[in-house]
Amino acid sequence: MPSTTGWNDPNVGEYFSHENPNKKFNILREIGHGSFGAVYFARNKSNSQAMAIKKMSFNGKNSEEKWQEIIKEISFLRSCSHKNIIEYYGCYLVDDYVWLSMEYCIGSAADIVEVHKDLLHENEVAAICIGTLEGLRYLHSTNRIHRDVKAGNVLLTSEGVVKLGDFGSASLKCPATTFVGSPYWMAPEVILSMDEGPYDGKADVWSLGITCIELAERKPPLINMNAMSALYHIAQNDPPTLKESPRWSVAFVSFVAKCLNKDAKDRPSTEDLMQHEFVTQDRPAHILFNLIQRTKEAVRTMDSLSYKRLKKIVIEESEQTNINSQPATEQQRNGPTMPHIDHDSDDDNSSQSSSNIAEISDRSMNEPVRENESSEDRDLLGQDRFATIRPISFVSRERREHASHNNYREQLLIYTRMRQQHQHQLQSLNAKLTSELHEQIKQLDKDHESFLHGTERELERIRNKHKGDLEQNLRACVTEEKKYWKTVRDKNEQEMKQFNSQQKADFKIIKTSIKKELDEMSCSSKDRETMKRKKLDEVLQRQSEDERRKLQELRNGADLKLRQFRKEQLLCHHNLEKQLLQQELNFMQQRKDQSHETLQRHLEIINDTESKHMKVIQDLRLAQQQKQHRIEWDNENEYERQRRNEQRKKQLIAQRQQPRNLKTQKDRIKRQFADMVKTQNRQFKSYEKQLLQREPREKHREISKQLKEERNRKMAALEEQYDKTIVDLVEEQASRLTESQTIEQQALERMLQQEKEMLSAYQSRMMIQMKTQNEKERTECEEKITNRRKEMDSRKMEESMALQQLRLERQQELQQRHQYELNFFKESLDASLSHLYKSSSTSSGIRNFGKSQSFMNKKESAHEY
Numbered sequence: 001m002p003s004t005t006g007w008n009d010p011n012v013g014e015y016f017s018h019e020n021p022n023k024k025f026n027i028l029r030e031i032g033h034g035s036f037g038a039v040y041f042a043r044n045k046s047n048s049q050a051m052a053i054k055k056m057s058f059n060g061k062n063s064e065e066k067w068q069e070i071i072k073e074i075s076f077l078r079s080c081s082h083k084n085i086i087e088y089y090g091c092y093l094v095d096d097y098v099w100l101s102m103e104y105c106i107g108s109a110a111d112i113v114e115v116h117k118d119l120l121h122e123n124e125v126a127a128i129c130i131g132t133l134e135g136l137r138y139l140h141s142t143n144r145i146h147r148d149v150k151a152g153n154v155l156l157t158s159e160g161v162v163k164l165g166d167f168g169s170a171s172l173k174c175p176a177t178t179f180v181g182s183p184y185w186m187a188p189e190v191i192l193s194m195d196e197g198p199y200d201g202k203a204d205v206w207s208l209g210i211t212c213i214e215l216a217e218r219k220p221p222l223i224n225m226n227a228m229s230a231l232y233h234i235a236q237n238d239p240p241t242l243k244e245s246p247r248w249s250v251a252f253v254s255f256v257a258k259c260l261n262k263d264a265k266d267r268p269s270t271e272d273l274m275q276h277e278f279v280t281q282d283r284p285a286h287i288l289f290n291l292i293q294r295t296k297e298a299v300r301t302m303d304s305l306s307y308k309r310l311k312k313i314v315i316e317e318s319e320q321t322n323i324n325s326q327p328a329t330e331q332q333r334n335g336p337t338m339p340h341i342d343h344d345s346d347d348d349n350s351s352q353s354s355s356n357i358a359e360i361s362d363r364s365m366n367e368p369v370r371e372n373e374s375s376e377d378r379d380l381l382g383q384d385r386f387a388t389i390r391p392i393s394f395v396s397r398e399r400r401e402h403a404s405h406n407n408y409r410e411q412l413l414i415y416t417r418m419r420q421q422h423q424h425q426l427q428s429l430n431a432k433l434t435s436e437l438h439e440q441i442k443q444l445d446k447d448h449e450s451f452l453h454g455t456e457r458e459l460e461r462i463r464n465k466h467k468g469d470l471e472q473n474l475r476a477c478v479t480e481e482k483k484y485w486k487t488v489r490d491k492n493e494q495e496m497k498q499f500n501s502q503q504k505a506d507f508k509i510i511k512t513s514i515k516k517e518l519d520e521m522s523c524s525s526k527d528r529e530t531m532k533r534k535k536l537d538e539v540l541q542r543q544s545e546d547e548r549r550k551l552q553e554l555r556n557g558a559d560l561k562l563r564q565f566r567k568e569q570l571l572c573h574h575n576l577e578k579q580l581l582q583q584e585l586n587f588m589q590q591r592k593d594q595s596h597e598t599l600q601r602h603l604e605i606i607n608d609t610e611s612k613h614m615k616v617i618q619d620l621r622l623a624q625q626q627k628q629h630r631i632e633w634d635n636e637n638e639y640e641r642q643r644r645n646e647q648r649k650k651q652l653i654a655q656r657q658q659p660r661n662l663k664t665q666k667d668r669i670k671r672q673f674a675d676m677v678k679t680q681n682r683q684f685k686s687y688e689k690q691l692l693q694r695e696p697r698e699k700h701r702e703i704s705k706q707l708k709e710e711r712n713r714k715m716a717a718l719e720e721q722y723d724k725t726i727v728d729l730v731e732e733q734a735s736r737l738t739e740s741q742t743i744e745q746q747a748l749e750r751m752l753q754q755e756k757e758m759l760s761a762y763q764s765r766m767m768i769q770m771k772t773q774n775e776k777e778r779t780e781c782e783e784k785i786t787n788r789r790k791e792m793d794s795r796k797m798e799e800s801m802a803l804q805q806l807r808l809e810r811q812q813e814l815q816q817r818h819q820y821e822l823n824f825f826k827e828s829l830d831a832s833l834s835h836l837y838k839s840s841s842t843s844s845g846i847r848n849f850g851k852s853q854s855f856m857n858k859k860e861s862a863h864e865y
Helices: 063-078 110-118 122-141 202-217 225-235 250-259 289-324 330-334 337-347 349-373 374-381 392-406 407-520 525-694 697-831 842-851
Strands: 025-033 037-044 050-057 088-094 095-104 153-157 161-163
Touching: 025 122, 037 407, 063 088, 063 095, 063 392, 095 330, 110 153, 110 289, 122 153, 122 202, 122 225, 122 250, 122 289, 161 250, 225 525, 225 697, 407 525, 525 697
Parallel strands: none
Antiparallel strands: 025 037, 037 050, 050 095, 088 095, 153 161
16 A cells, blocks of 8 residues: 555645545446556536546555556646646545546547448548647647557547547656557657667657557557567567558558658657648548447447347247257257357357346346436436447456456566666666766865865965075075174274374384484474475375275275175075975975876776776666566566467367367258158158059069168168268368367467567667677777876876976076076176265165065165275
8 A cells, every 4th residue: 555645645635636426426337447447437416517437446566656657647637738638627535446537538549440340531540640649749848748649548529529548658757768658559769768768759659650550450560469579579670551552642651651760860740740741631520520420320230239139149048948848859959059059150249249148137137226216317327328439348348358368467567667677776776876976076076175285285384484494594694794794894993903003103213214314404493394294294195095095905805705795695595595496396296296196096996986887787787688588588488378278278179169060060961861861761652652553463562672672772872871971071070170270380389489589589689789888888988088098198298297387487587586686786786886885784785685576676785884
């Protein structure tokens, strides 16, 4: 039982009415019987509206699947609104049955073909086909697929309107992938959906083409073949065609050929078919109405003949009963009765008569109940006496076929569910493996991103460290320059002090020497004083020049030493920048190599995973294919066993009936010979009388004796002829029976062998197709892996070239900046030589020079001595 049903299910609760259908409807009679249940003709008690009620059971095995199929059919029917689609009225839940009330139709196109037992006219086929095509066009425009188009599901109203019915196999979405439908009408892409992918509404176009052949030739193609063999035949052989006949126009033949194009891509859609010449031709408006009226007349005739045949059987049985109550003669004991002869000669008529007997018996048993019913119900029955074009025998036959072919339907249902289960398993596995692959790719990408973020942070840390190292080196350079400048300045000051002291000592010596020279001269004191002052001024001037030269010399020396020191410091700073840049680039190279190794490893993991997933799917597909083939062979063997048993039973029945038929023939021959004996006896008596009248009395005794001997001799010859005739009859009947059974056995064996060969060819083709598909998937997977590796190699090459280009650019940029700084250093120092001692800030120049980016835009400050 389904876990939730009816109005307790929140998803489908609105589908079901809370009214009691037994109180709302008058169920008048059964008008159809199928795998899901029976269809009844009913009327609404309140407004006498005629309707069809389909009672579907969801109890027993696979109840959940049955429930879902019923809900799908109800949902499909509720969502449709079109003149060529059966109209939905309501839905009710009664115990384990769902009552689906819908528009009442008087019968189907298959009923019309079956009733008339003759080919329909092309205009009649066209009218049914056009109505069906209109309904299919509406379904396809709403992305729905019927998937079970056949004459039995093309219904007709009393006004001659075509209605599509039976949506138990329909699909609410397009495209679809489910293996479902009636075997003889199934499109090739539906049969191969698990191997070749989804299909769309063009599958209904194929079924429409088969339906056209069914209407034109009374039976669909391959109907005499086993249903499973028909599936194999449809999948691998050329499509069927209309038999050549002058009844069919070129447009009709072309229409059927287009519908039965085996390649779904080249098959026209319902919109395209609406523009076909066969559909657009002008035809009378009341074709179907007139056809329905003729069918109703034929049904009345059939019912009348069935009644007369039954009445005859009942009368003969009554007479036979009366005869058997009297003393039986030899002929009555040996002779067969007429009902037996009818039964032996026409099994179909007998079964039909039996069904009619059962129907009439049922109705006669129900007559007292009818008498107790209300006059309103009797009026309803009277009104709807001919409201259907289905004879009672059709419904009875459907019920018997449903009971007798239960094993076949169960076999086909198991096969269908197996195909659907295989498809679901493949889809689930594919979705699961795809999800696993995406999760794995996502995790690998996340790991790679984490690696990149980690190395990015490490690179930023290295750059910050390098920046700190450069700033620390600049501060160290400033400190060293200050120390060096202080040392040079102190040394120069000490040297100047020593030079000044030496000049003072020399001045004293010179002054003493001049004084002695002047004292030795004979001149006035005034002249002596003037000459002394003059010579001392010359000495002071000379010492002043020497001091100035000395100071300039010290100044130039200090400037040269400071310039040399700064250049050395700048070169050291440049070397440090080169080393730090090389460390950064080496780290980036290492990071790139590790990233490439990680990506390569991830790529191989993904490739291995995809290859494993592909192998898992192919192994599952192979296992499913093998299981499907085993089940197909089991079904074929079971079908052969059933056919052989049926033929064996038929032959046994024929053998059992042979003595009865032979006895009938013997009795007939016996009666003939008895008549001959009586005739001869009469002839002999007449001849004897004539002779005795002519001859004298004394010769009468001798003449009578001779005639008696002659009569006995002829009777003996007649008896011998009778025995020979009986022997020949027995031999002939046995030979005919043996020959007939041998021919039937050989025909059955040929047919079974042909179906075996067809199944074997179909399975071989499917296996080859699967191997081809697997090889194609492997090739595509290998190509995908190769392309990924090429993309990876290309990416690695691009990143390597980009890093190499970055390395060159950074090195060239650093080299150009260093060269610019050296040139700027030289020019700035040359330009500031004259202003070297005007600045009191000793450390500002080296500090400004040390800042690499701002150094090139600033002039070096001069330092005073």
